[in-house]
Amino acid sequence: MDFDLTPEQESIRKLARDFADREIAPGARERDRAEKFPADVLRKMAPVGFLGGPIPEQYGGMGVDYISHAIITEEIGRADSSVRTTLSVQISLVELTILKWGSEEQKRTWLPRLCKGEVIACFGLTEPAVGSDATRLQATAQNDGEGWVLNGRKTWISNGSVAKLALVFANADPSKGHKGITAFLIDREKSPYGSQAIHGKLGLRSSDSSELILDNVRVPDSARLGEIGEGFKIAMSALDSGRYSVASGAVGTAQAAIDASVAYATQREAFGKPIAGHQLVQEMISDMVVDTEAARLLVWRAGDLKNKGKPNTRETSIAKLFATEMAQRVTDNAIQIHGGYGFSDEFPVERFWRDARVNRLYEGTTQIQKLIIGRFTTGIDAIG
Numbered sequence: 098m099d100f101d102l103t104p105e106q107e108s109i110r111k112l113a114r115d116f117a118d119r120e121i122a123p124g125a126r127e128r129d130r131a132e133k134f135p136a137d138v139l140r141k142m143a144p145v146g147f148l149g150g151p152i153p154e155q156y157g158g159m160g161v162d163y164i165s166h167a168i169i170t171e172e173i174g175r176a177d178s179s180v181r182t183t184l185s186v187q188i189s190l191v192e193l194t195i196l197k198w199g200s201e202e203q204k205r206t207w208l209p210r211l212c213k214g215e216v217i218a219c220f221g222l223t224e225p226a227v228g229s230d231a232t233r234l235q236a237t238a239q240n241d242g243e244g245w246v247l248n249g250r251k252t253w254i255s256n257g258s259v260a261k262l263a264l265v266f267a268n269a270d271p272s273k274g275h276k277g278i279t280a281f282l283i284d285r286e287k288s289p290y291g292s293q294a295i296h297g298k299l300g301l302r303s304s305d306s307s308e309l310i311l312d313n314v315r316v317p318d319s320a321r322l323g324e325i326g327e328g329f330k331i332a333m334s335a336l337d338s339g340r341y342s343v344a345s346g347a348v349g350t351a352q353a354a355i356d357a358s359v360a361y362a363t364q365r366e367a368f369g370k371p372i373a374g375h376q377l378v379q380e381m382i383s384d385m386v387v388d389t390e391a392a393r394l395l396v397w398r399a400g401d402l403k404n405k406g407k408p409n410t411r412e413t414s415i416a417k418l419f420a421t422e423m424a425q426r427v428t429d430n431a432i433q434i435h436g437g438y439g440f441s442d443e444f445p446v447e448r449f450w451r452d453a454r455v456n457r458l459y460e461g462t463t464q465i466q467k468l469i470i471g472r473f474t475t476g477i478d479a480i481g
């Protein structure tokens with residue numbers, strides 16, 4: 098096993114870091130204050146290729162490997178988790194899912210436009226009454242002979258209001274339980290549906306989180322992704338990609354918290370010397386570094402399996418669980434090091450802490466990751 102990055106991966110890290118420092122980080126506080134969706138950032142990001150990192154070049158992407166994908170996601174997460182979330186949904190939940198499950202026509206129709214940022218996409222799984230137990234979706238899809246009619250409500254859908262493409266899961270045969278769940282690619286221009294943005298969030302304030310309102314939304318059969326009844330499997334495989342991206346982003350947030358804390362602690366003085374010279378502050382910094390580096394290696398292990406095309410649900414859940422919990426610890430320590438200043442948005446660490454919170458909830462809570470890991474370890478299913 099080689100822990101060195103290849104020259105290509107190093108140059109991708111540099112490209113992503115320079116872009117994030119120049120184009121993303123400077124506006125993050127103002128976007129957060131104004132709850133302003135980062136459309137301008139996405140417009141600049143598209144020509145660099147970051148909206149289609151792991152998508153093959155033939156479909157308009159950069160064709161990078163999964164470690165590089167994690168590195169780009171980490172660097173963007175270091176600058177702004179709201180931008181990173183938008184990207185995680187676009188690439189990991191939607192693009193990679195179309196790449197894996199889509200027909201050639203669906204890939205050619207959607208992937209180049211998604212990679213160019215002409216189309217922003219969302220992933221419609223969660224419903225007002227259904228979060229962790231995704232097998233029990235209440236949204237329905239009825240085939241009336243001419244196509245499908247979708248009804249239901251979705252909530253906490255990242256990119257929901259701005260998306261022109263919605264990957265939506267609905268049950269085509271509720272009598273079959275999760276084996277009736279079917280996936281659809283809804284082209285919003287051709288099959289309009291409603292949305293309502295959610296405001297007043299604790300964190301990720303400049304990302305878009307919305308409800309989707311599906312009232313008799315008609316889609317043709319060609320909008321179906323995969324087979325009838327294959328939707329739950331498609332959703333789970335999408336989450337194997339999405340959780341990897343969330344874990345990578347959490348590593349970026351933690352790294353940002355370390356960088357800010359070191360900058361602060363080496364110039365702020367107390368008791369006659371920089372606070373970085375006090376042992377208890379160094380202990381916090383060292384805990385933050387160990388946590389972050391351990392999480393990064395867990396992410397890269399899952400990425401290595403993805404590169405090899407091997408099963409990685411267990412390793413992705415371990416990485417997601419550890420990285421998201423550690424980012425909360427690390428950002429909390431960062432506030433502690435900043436003292437009272439850490440409690441104000443004059444410094445970025447309070448935003449890092451607020452933004453870190455949702456990682457432990459979305460794309461499968463910490464508890465769901467533990468149940469997945471526990472099931473792999475014991476062979477006993479404690480879910481449901």
Ligand code: CAA
Binds near residue numbers: 337462481
């Ligand atoms: N890949 C492919 N198929 C999979 C899979 C995977 N990783 N995991 C499970 N499956 C398949 C199983 O093989 C099984 O297939 P069969 O029915 O053919 O046997 C089927 O799916 C059912 O699987 P389980 O028995 O594992 O289902 P379960 O009910 O025991 O557990 C769960 C499922 C793990 C709890 C799952 O419901 C889950 O992950 N819940 C959390 C939901 C979640 O993460 N939501 C996030 C919302 S998206 C979001 O947050 C996006 C956003 O906008 C921010």
